[in-house]
Amino acid sequence: MTNTLFERLGGTNGISNIVDDTVENHMNNPEVNARFLPFKNKPDHLAIIKQHTIDFFSAGSGGDAKYKGKDMITAHTGMNISSTEYMHVMDDIFTALDKNNIDEVSKKDVLAILWSLKGMIISK
Template sequence: MERTLFERLGGSDGISTIVNTAVNNHMENPAVNARFLPLKEHPEKLRIVKEHSVEFFSAGSGGNVAYTGMDMETAHKGMNISPGEYYHVLDDIMRALDQLSIDETTQKDVLAVLWSLKGMIVAK
């Protein structure tokens, strides 16, 4: 029996580690860090962003987790996220997966999920 993507990512704990690593990568990436560094000054907002990210990826990858955040279009409305910024964020997430030694097949599955969200996040 094949394990779910949620299980292959290490469950909620593994996804939490991935989210923390990816957010750190975003904060170090000059192409997108202007969107993320201000969160350091608002730790409660940063906590909520991370919490919703963990919930979203947990629920979307087959975990028995309820997502309590906004839908992707509402959450990113008015942010005017460019395709280039989206690609940088994807690269940061993929780098986090690599840093955490997530296998290639699982990385490809995560990339497919992230790619499917592009139209809901990038400004139209």
């Protein structure tokens, strides 16, 4: 039997670590950090965003979490995220996956998910 992507990412704890590392990468990335640095002064809001991200990815990768946040279009409408910014965000995610020793097959699965979300996020 093949493990789900959720299991291959380390379950809830693994995904939580990946999300934490990704957010840290975004805050240190000059191409996208203007969108993330304001949340350093809003730790309660940042915690909610992180939890939504953990739940979203857990639910979408085979875990039993229930995502209760906004759909991707609603969540990103008005942000006018460019294709370049989206690619930088993807790079930050893959840096976090590498840091957490995620295997190549799982990284390809993550890439497929991220690519499927692109149209719901860019230029909304």
